[in-house]
Amino acid sequence: xxxxxxxxxxxxxxxxxxxxxxxxxxxxxxxxxxxxxxxxxxxxxxxxxxxxxxxxxxxxxxxxxxxxxxxxxxxxxxxxxxxxxxxxxxxxxxxxxxxxxxxxxxxxxxxxxxxxxxxxxxxxxxxxxxxxxxxxxxxxxxxxxxxxxxxxxxxxxxxxxxxxxxxxxxxxxxxxxxxxxxxxxxxxxxxxxxxxxxxxxxxxxxxxxxxxxxxxxxxxxxxxxxxxxxxxxxxxxxxxxxxxxxxxxxxxxxxxxxxxxxxxxxxxxxxxxxxxxxxxxxxxxxxxxxxxxxxxxxxxxxxxxxxxxxxxxxxxxxxxxxxxxxxxxxxxxxxxxxxxxxxxxxxxxxxxxxxxxxxxxxxxxxxxxxxxxxxxxxxxxxxxxxxxxxxxxxxxxxxxxxxxxxxxxxxxxxxxxxxxxxxxxxxxxxx
Amino acid sequence: xxxxxxxxxxxxxxxxxxxxxxxxxxxxxxxxxxxxxxxxxxxxxxxxxxxxxxxxxxxxxxxxxxxxxxxxxxxxxxxxxxxxxxxxxxxxxxxxxxxxxxxxxxxxxxxxxxxxxxxxxxxxxxxxxxxxxxxxxxxxxxxxxxxxxxxxxxxxxxxxxxxxxxxxxxxxxxxxxxxxxxxxxxxxxxxxxxxxxxxxxxxxxxxxxxxxxxxxxxxxxxxxxxxxxxxxxxxxxxxxxxxxxxxxxxxxxxxxxxxxxxxxxxxxxxxxxxxxxxxxxxxxxxxxxxxxxxxxxxxxxxxxxxxxxxxxxxxxxxxxxxxxxxxxxxxxxxxxxxxxxxxxxxxxxxxxxxxxxxxxxxxxxxxxxxxxxxxxxxxxxxxxxxxxxxxxxxxxxxxxxxxxxxxxxxxxxxxxxxxxxxxxxxxxxxx
Numbered sequence: 041x042x043x044x045x046x047x048x049x050x051x052x053x054x055x056x057x058x059x060x061x062x063x064x065x066x067x068x069x070x071x072x073x074x075x076x077x078x079x080x081x082x083x084x085x086x087x088x089x090x091x092x093x094x095x096x097x098x099x100x101x102x103x104x105x106x107x108x109x110x111x112x113x114x115x116x117x118x119x120x121x122x123x124x125x126x127x128x129x130x131x132x133x134x135x136x137x138x139x140x141x142x143x144x145x146x147x148x149x150x151x152x153x154x155x156x157x158x159x160x161x162x163x164x165x166x167x168x169x170x171x172x173x174x175x176x177x178x179x180x181x182x183x184x185x186x187x188x189x190x191x192x193x194x195x196x197x198x199x200x201x202x203x204x205x206x207x208x209x210x211x212x213x214x215x216x217x218x219x220x221x222x223x224x225x226x227x228x229x230x231x232x233x234x235x236x237x238x239x240x241x242x243x244x245x246x247x248x249x250x251x252x253x254x255x256x257x258x259x260x261x262x263x264x265x266x267x268x269x270x271x272x273x274x275x276x277x278x279x280x281x282x283x284x285x286x287x288x289x290x291x292x293x294x295x296x297x298x299x300x301x302x303x304x305x306x307x308x309x310x311x312x313x314x315x316x317x318x319x320x321x322x323x324x325x326x327x328x329x330x331x332x333x334x335x336x337x338x339x340x341x342x343x344x345x346x347x348x349x350x351x352x353x354x355x356x357x358x359x360x361x362x363x364x365x366x367x368x369x370x371x372x373x374x375x376x377x378x379x380x381x382x383x384x385x386x387x388x389x390x391x392x393x394x395x396x397x398x399x400x401x402x403x404x405x406x407x408x409x410x411x412x413x414x415x416x417x418x419x420x421x422x423x424x425x426x427x428x429x430x431x432x433x434x435x436x437x438x439x440x441x442x443x444x445x446x447x448x449x450x451x452x453x454x455x456x457x458x459x460x461x462x463x464x465x466x467x468x469x470x471x
Numbered sequence: 472x473x474x475x476x477x478x479x480x481x482x483x484x485x486x487x488x489x490x491x492x493x494x495x496x497x498x499x500x501x502x503x504x505x506x507x508x509x510x511x512x513x514x515x516x517x518x519x520x521x522x523x524x525x526x527x528x529x530x531x532x533x534x535x536x537x538x539x540x541x542x543x544x545x546x547x548x549x550x551x552x553x554x555x556x557x558x559x560x561x562x563x564x565x566x567x568x569x570x571x572x573x574x575x576x577x578x579x580x581x582x583x584x585x586x587x588x589x590x591x592x593x594x595x596x597x598x599x600x601x602x603x604x605x606x607x608x609x610x611x612x613x614x615x616x617x618x619x620x621x622x623x624x625x626x627x628x629x630x631x632x633x634x635x636x637x638x639x640x641x642x643x644x645x646x647x648x649x650x651x652x653x654x655x656x657x658x659x660x661x662x663x664x665x666x667x668x669x670x671x672x673x674x675x676x677x678x679x680x681x682x683x684x685x686x687x688x689x690x691x692x693x694x695x696x697x698x699x700x701x702x703x704x705x706x707x708x709x710x711x712x713x714x715x716x717x718x719x720x721x722x723x724x725x726x727x728x729x730x731x732x733x734x735x736x737x738x739x740x741x742x743x744x745x746x747x748x749x750x751x752x753x754x755x756x757x758x759x760x761x762x763x764x765x766x767x768x769x770x771x772x773x774x775x776x777x778x779x780x781x782x783x784x785x786x787x788x789x790x791x792x793x794x795x796x797x798x799x800x801x802x803x804x805x806x807x808x809x810x811x812x813x814x815x816x817x818x819x820x821x822x823x824x825x826x827x828x829x830x831x832x833x834x835x836x837x838x839x840x841x842x843x844x845x846x847x848x849x850x851x852x853x854x855x856x857x858x859x860x861x862x863x864x865x866x867x868x869x870x871x872x873x874x875x876x877x878x879x880x881x882x883x884x885x886x887x888x889x890x891x892x893x894x895x896x897x898x899x900x901x902x
Contacts, residue, residue, distance in 0.1 A: 067648035125556035
């Protein structure tokens with residue numbers, strides 16, 4: 041029976057905007073390596089496929105409503121690749137996926153760092169490719185504003201080509217280590233890339249051997265047309281953000297069809313929508329956990345979430361509707377959120393409460409049975425190959441997975457009882 | 472009594488060019504995390520101040536004599552910051568210093584990654600600032616040749632200013648975590664850098680808290696006039712490359728005087744010349760270890776070392792003198808090596824054998840008593856605050872330190888018996 045893929049998203053120690061105000065949240069855990077290590081080990085004990093860190097290279101939104109930023113937890117974090125390398129030394133099986141931007145990096149560095157993570161972890165590294173959307177990030181890298189979307193994706197496509205090329209610098213058996221003759225490697229098994237394109241001129245070779253997985257996995261999350269093409273051609277895993285099963289099925293079908301056009305005959309890329317789960321022994325208990333966090337949402341922090349998508353709404357009645365102009369023109373990010381606001385006729389407060397519950401992603405409140413019914417439905421009707429679990433608060437969210445969700449998934453035969461392979465690629469069934 | 476500072480340089484698993492051909496060298500250990508981990512733990516068990524990784528962002532010398540590169544071990548390695556992060560999770564006390572180039576990086580990334588390493592390691596991170604000297608590196612980053620020295624150092628000086636500014640983004644007590652009021656941090660304790668200089672425009676703030684050491688340590692190795700000024704103003708530790716005690720004393724006095732001009736009243740920066748030690752229970756045993764490795768030097772690999780400094784010498788008689796033109800004009804790298812060749816009237820083979828023994832650095836052959844006499848002389852006559860040990864081969868070189876050198880240093884009261892503080896800064900006595 042086909043198994044569901046499961047990842048755990050660990051950024052900020054929780055995906056509920058008010059997680060840090062919960063009585064059980066330990067102040068400072070979001071920059072405490074040992075806390076991340078313990079959660080990673082708990083996820084590995086449950087045989088999850090991977091842990092994942094989203095990322096941005098700025099404190100975003102430093103120009104939002106007065107005081108909002110200081111009420112938001114998203115200011116202090118650890119750089120995810122550095123953190124994952126440290127976690128590589130503290131775990132043995134679980135996949136390690138970190139985000140890095142193609143807009144603000146150089147392909148040689150990215151190829152080398154992820155190759156190193158793949159070596160260090162014994163074949164468990166994955167790179168989540170993003171193009172970065174905020175102007176705040178541009179301001180940290182000699183620019184006054186972000187690149188336009190087309191330019192970002194043009195650069196991203198070439199960036200990924202270069203990185204994959206560098207990962208092919210050496211054949212697996214290139215290093216002969218022939219002590220007698222003095223030959224360290226076979227020159228016929230070295231491939232100098234010599235890439236010359238519009239954005240990058242990179243000679244290579246990479247100063248690192250071929251990695252245990254052949255190359256680190258590539259993960260992609262962009263839902264735009266260009267993002268889908270990059271994912272279809274290159275990605276091993278796609279993190280999607282669908283809010284409804286219909287939307288998810290359409291995305292799934294589209295992406296697999298595009299992948300087939302690129303000649304990919306396996307089931308890759310695997311599609312793993314994000315989901316935030318509120319659960320408990322009873323529906324009432326699950327609802328109480330949800331309500332407890334919702335009651336802790338600071339209106340300033342709520343408006344700060346919406347700021348990215350809607351601009352400054354602090355002058356508006358929180359219990360009134362969203363300004364009409366938000367629904368006009370081309371929406372580039374947060375479109376799912378705005379569609380929901382329109383469809384359900386939400387007030388500003390209702391919208392930020394809805395967004396806060398899963399940092400703009402999908403969330404579900406229910407017992408193990410209810411939640412697993414939902415996941416199984418998505419999994420078995422062509423909407424998902426698995427899920428990227430974005431817990432509302434950590435480590436509690438992982439403990440809830442262990443206590444409620446994973447036993448029920450296993451009871452139904454939907455999730456593994458042990459790792460099948462030695463590498464992330466093998467565990468994901470990607471050959 | 473003042474204690475000597477000791478670091479262990481671990482690149483390539485050994486600083487002798489033929490290390491990998493030694494019967495005891497395990498093929499592939501240079502990309503094996505566990506092997507580095509075991510050596511780091513051995514160094515920590517001996518209370519060494521730090522481990523260190525040099526670095527370059529290319530396979531250097533891809534245009535040297537036919538076949539030479541494939542006989543050189545310096546092709547395959549792990550990216551040092553990624554490796555050190557993994558080692559941070561496997562050690563508790565020892566300092567972790569990795570090299571990163573100011574010519575091929577962006578200050579925001581460097582500030583953030585080293586801050587993260589400092590958090591993860593509990594205050595043990597150091598950044599070795601280099602400007603990169605090879606054209607091969609330029610070819611991996613959209614350039615056809617390296618920047619001229621002046622331009623590199625101008626960029627480096629501003630780069631370090633920006634990184635230090637970003638590390639000051641947050642006061643130590645900025646994060647209030649006030650669950651009741653919803654205030655995550657005190658906005659008065661956030662400092663937006665807003666740097667606008669000739670090379671960099673970086674707004675900040677850094678999306679990471681102030682680190683356990685206040686900021687990661689800064690290490691510098693440049694011996695040029697501009698390099699010395701950067702070191703004098705900013706560095707906590709300087710890795711020098713002096714070949715003689717007289718040269719070392721002059722460098723030491725000059726650098727401490729420059730530091731005083733920058734208003735630095737403590738003993739910083741600490742100056743730690745590199746040294747490769749061949750030792751044993753007797754002088755004959757030490758000499759035999761040296762001879763064994765020297766006998767393994769492949770002429771192609773020997774010429775490849777010299778290639779960087781002398782160009783292609785493969786058409787010359789190896790047992791004849793160096794071409795005269797090498798001693799003309801401005802020498803920018805390897806000047807100590809060429810000076811030695813001239814002073815001692817060395818043949819090409821003698822020069823590469825001399826260079827091979829310590830990858831162009833100083834080396835010494837002797838019993839514990841002889842070696843420690845030498846180190847003590849440097850330490851007590853104003854030539855060094857300690858040493859950066861570049862072992863000929865690992866892990867054997869670290870085992871020799873434990874067996875011979877460290878007991879003798881401790882017998883004379885020159886080296887610690889336990890760590891004094893919790894952070895690298897404290898252990899180095901830098902307050």
